[in-house]
Amino acid sequence: MTEPVAAGSRGDPSTGERVAAIEAVDVSRTYQLDGVSVAALRGVSLTVQPGDYVALVGPSGSGKSTLMHLLGGLDRPTGGRLVIGGRDVNTLAPPEMATLRNETIGFVFQAFYLLPRTSAVENVALPLVYRGVSARQRRERAAAMLGRVGLGHRLDHRPNQMSGGEQQRVAIARALVTEPTVLLADEPTGNLDSVTGAAVLELLEQLNAESGVALVMVTHDQEVAARAHRRITMRDGVVVADSAHPHSVHDRPPSVDHGRPATLISAPSAEPRSASGSGPGHPSGGSGGAAGATGRLPREVERPGGAA
Amino acid sequence: MRVAEAWRVALDALRANRLRSALTMLGVIIGVASVVLLVAIGTGTKQKVEQQVEGLGSNLLLVVPGRIEVGNAPVVSPLTLKDVDAVTRVVGDPDRVAVTVASGATARAGARSDFTTVQGVLETTPAVFTRSLARGRYLTGTDVDTSRRVAVLGDSVARALFPDRDPLGQQVALAGVRFRVIGVFAPLGQSLGVDRDDEVHVPVTAAQRLWGTQRVDGIAVKAPDRERIDELGERIVAELNRRHPDTEFSAVTQQQILGVLGDILGVLTGVLAAIAGISLLVGGVGVSNIMLVSVRERTREIGLRKAVGARPRDIGVQFLLEAVLLTTIGGLTGMALGVGTALLVDALSPIPAAITWWSLALAFGVSAVVGIVFGVVPAQRAGRLDPVVALRTE
Numbered sequence: 001m002t003e004p005v006a007a008g009s010r011g012d013p014s015t016g017e018r019v020a021a022i023e024a025v026d027v028s029r030t031y032q033l034d035g036v037s038v039a040a041l042r043g044v045s046l047t048v049q050p051g052d053y054v055a056l057v058g059p060s061g062s063g064k065s066t067l068m069h070l071l072g073g074l075d076r077p078t079g080g081r082l083v084i085g086g087r088d089v090n091t092l093a094p095p096e097m098a099t100l101r102n103e104t105i106g107f108v109f110q111a112f113y114l115l116p117r118t119s120a121v122e123n124v125a126l127p128l129v130y131r132g133v134s135a136r137q138r139r140e141r142a143a144a145m146l147g148r149v150g151l152g153h154r155l156d157h158r159p160n161q162m163s164g165g166e167q168q169r170v171a172i173a174r175a176l177v178t179e180p181t182v183l184l185a186d187e188p189t190g191n192l193d194s195v196t197g198a199a200v201l202e203l204l205e206q207l208n209a210e211s212g213v214a215l216v217m218v219t220h221d222q223e224v225a226a227r228a229h230r231r232i233t234m235r236d237g238v239v240v241a242d243s244a245h246p247h248s249v250h251d252r253p254p255s256v257d258h259g260r261p262a263t264l265i266s267a268p269s270a271e272p273r274s275a276s277g278s279g280p281g282h283p284s285g286g287s288g289g290a291a292g293a294t295g296r297l298p299r300e301v302e303r304p305g306g307a308a
Numbered sequence: 309m310r311v312a313e314a315w316r317v318a319l320d321a322l323r324a325n326r327l328r329s330a331l332t333m334l335g336v337i338i339g340v341a342s343v344v345l346l347v348a349i350g351t352g353t354k355q356k357v358e359q360q361v362e363g364l365g366s367n368l369l370l371v372v373p374g375r376i377e378v379g380n381a382p383v384v385s386p387l388t389l390k391d392v393d394a395v396t397r398v399v400g401d402p403d404r405v406a407v408t409v410a411s412g413a414t415a416r417a418g419a420r421s422d423f424t425t426v427q428g429v430l431e432t433t434p435a436v437f438t439r440s441l442a443r444g445r446y447l448t449g450t451d452v453d454t455s456r457r458v459a460v461l462g463d464s465v466a467r468a469l470f471p472d473r474d475p476l477g478q479q480v481a482l483a484g485v486r487f488r489v490i491g492v493f494a495p496l497g498q499s500l501g502v503d504r505d506d507e508v509h510v511p512v513t514a515a516q517r518l519w520g521t522q523r524v525d526g527i528a529v530k531a532p533d534r535e536r537i538d539e540l541g542e543r544i545v546a547e548l549n550r551r552h553p554d555t556e557f558s559a560v561t562q563q564q565i566l567g568v569l570g571d572i573l574g575v576l577t578g579v580l581a582a583i584a585g586i587s588l589l590v591g592g593v594g595v596s597n598i599m600l601v602s603v604r605e606r607t608r609e610i611g612l613r614k615a616v617g618a619r620p621r622d623i624g625v626q627f628l629l630e631a632v633l634l635t636t637i638g639g640l641t642g643m644a645l646g647v648g649t650a651l652l653v654d655a656l657s658p659i660p661a662a663i664t665w666w667s668l669a670l671a672f673g674v675s676a677v678v679g680i681v682f683g684v685v686p687a688q689r690a691g692r693l694d695p696v697v698a699l700r701t702e
């Protein structure tokens with residue numbers, strides 16, 4: 001299940017075989033909560049190729065954010081092998097992890113996370129600070145990047161002087177100013193209204209197409225997920241469907257779910273959370289196991305049918 | 309991250325929280341200012357006392373009954389003028405020997421009166437101690453030999469009794485007995501809160517007759533040279549012990565007095581500095597406290613910085629620099645405040661204050677060290693934060 005070339009990927013003609021941007025093999029992540037271990041990820045394998053556009057879907061609590069943190073080198077797996085930019089994270093010390101993040105990963109978060117009281121251009125330039133780029137160059141590159149996300153006229157605005165959509169554009173510019181190989185976006189439109197969200201999404205897709213940065217995006221929106229080149233569906237800490245490997249998902253033994261009572265699975269889903277994007281009423285929006293990634297209760301009920 | 313960059317980030321963070329930064333610094337400012345001020349007062353007092361002891365005259369040897377030690381009760385002197393003659397024989401030069409028999413007495417001139425110290429002395433006093441006259445003349449050998457009732461007034465006594473008249477030639481009543489004023493001392497000023505101009509000199513013979521005593525309280529000798537001053541003291545003490553086997557005598561030099569006073573005042577300065585140091589320490593704890601709050605408050609910022617590539621060290625250095633900036637800016641401000649206050653105190657109050665470079669260097673150094681010491685824990689805590697946990701923090 002660790003094929004070097006993803007189906008439908010745009011191959012590199014010179015080598016014929018491409019180096020994966022991120023490669024996860026049987027990665028797990030267990031949290032210790034008051035002596036009780038909570039398995040957020042239970043053996044996830046996937047490969048992100050340069051230039052990929054991947055949508056990560058799944059019900060709340062299925063481990064999407066946990067996986068994103070691992071893929072971005074913000075967190076370490078408790079089991080399995082994770083290779084980011086050719087480097088095995090298990091062999092890296094915290095400072096090396098930081099450098100790896102700085103060089104190969106760009107993050108976009110649902111809540112933007114801009115530094116308050118700091119101008120847009122300085123926010124965007126922040127990653128370059130940790131790269132030792134001179135102040136003048138930082139400003140130049142940050143300003144150019146803000147131009148690319150359509151905020152060339154907002155360089156010196158502070159976050160509290162900008163709309164949510166503008167703030168997320170600043171965050172996107174910040175993620176891309178280092179020219180990373182992978183852009184990880186965890187519900188990037190989750191805090192935006194649908195019109196603004198659509199514009200931000202368009203920007204992300206455009207940047208992915210233009211600069212070749214791989215885009216991995218968590219979304220609850222079926223339509224958005226349908227537009228991605230590849231869709232990975234998670235449930236209960238495992239990948240239950242990957243449009244790049246339709247068969248391997250079917251081949252995957254259901255052992256991971258084995259003996260697990262449905263109540264346990266549905267427990268995190270029952271948490272009230274603001275609906276983002278589509279409602280639960282589109283179970284047949286996509287193909288295969290990705291169906292109805294946002295429908296919580298309905299999906300729990302239909303899961304056996306959907307996966308089989 | 310470059311160091312210059314780290315300074316800028318730290319400064320920005322302080323500026324972003326101006327009021328809090330200022331309040332945090334206040335603790336350090338007060339601590340450093342009080343160290344500087346109190347050390348200045350201690351040093352100033354010590355310098356002034358030393359000046360005054362040295363100003364008494366050079367190569368002085370003071371001979372008194374009893375032991376000179378802090379806390380010893382004064383001894384009633386068994387010395388008489390005969391002993392003074394014996395000491396003079398040991399010294400070999402009558403001009404180098406002075407005596408005193410002193411007592412408080414009311415001085416009266418017309419309707420005015422002043423309670424003062426009357427000192428019975430020899431005519432040698434101005435030669436042994438450095439004492440100069442503003443007007444008139446000092447006592448003569450004849451005045452002493454004939455117990456003449458003449459007096460030389462200290463500056464404040466002269467002004468109290470004769471505010472609008474020339475005291476020379478006037479009569480003053482000392483303990484009811486009339487004396488004629490023949491001279492007025494040049495003013496000496498205050499010393500440790502004591503008015504040194506509040507005294508009246510009369511011939512020792514007249515004073516003894518006034519109080520009906522043969523007593524001499526102490527003998528002062530001006531040694532011919534510094535080298536043999538201790539030896540001379542020993543010979544004088546030996547002679548007095550021979551004459552009064554039941555009494556112990558001490559001969560102390562100015563150097564010894566300076567040493568004892570210096571020790572006392574040095575301890576005093578040290579205690580003052582330590583008290584001030586405690587407030588500096590409290591200021592440091594305040595810095596630590598605020599830095600911990602700051603780390604907690606900016607947990608998300610730390611998480612974000614880590615997400616975009618800040619290494620644990622980058623974050624640690626940033627917070628450490630913030631703490632050091634707080635204390636050093638506070639330290640510099642405190643130094644300025646302390647120096648300013650010390651200068652004001654010295655100029656406007658009778659308390660002397662002298663700025664010493666070591667106290668400034670110490671106060672600044674300590675405040676910088678306080679910043680490092682009290683900044684390390686919050687900085688380490690910030691540096692070690694898990695980025696995922698940090699980003700999740702509200």
Ligand SMILES: Nc1ncnc2c1ncn2[C@@H]1O[C@H](COP(=O)(O)OP(=O)(O)OP(=O)(O)O)[C@@H](O)[C@H]1O
Nearest residue numbers: 031033038040059060061062063064065066067268
């Ligand atoms: N720090 C933590 N300590 C303990 N358990 C955690 C921690 N972080 C996440 N979990 C658990 O891990 C599981 C996966 O969480 P995760 O945040 O990855 O879900 P998600 O798919 O991103 O959900 P959502 O769509 O709501 O964002 C959940 O059951 C969650 O409770």
Ligand SMILES: [Mg+2]
Nearest residue numbers: 064065066186
């Ligand atoms: Mg999530």
